[in-house]
Amino acid sequence: MRGAVYRAGFRVYRRGMAMTALFAVLAGALAAVSAYAFASGTSTRHLLIGAAAAAVAFWLASLARTAFRRRR
Secondary structure, eight states: OHHHHHHHHHHHHHHHHHHHHHHHHHHHHHHHHHHHHHHHOOSHHHHHHHHHHHHHHHHHHHHHHHHHHHHO
């Protein structure tokens, strides 16, 4: 009985760590988009895209941090 409980718990742990990794990768990608948008020009379009990508990247990074802290 104890082995079955452990296996089920391990599956949940792996899924949670996969979501944490996904959030971290997406946050990194959006941070790169934000940096590229800010570096490519100062028009309103570049600044708007850069700010929006930075905001979403920050939000996803905070989700990844919270999910990682819960798993430890």
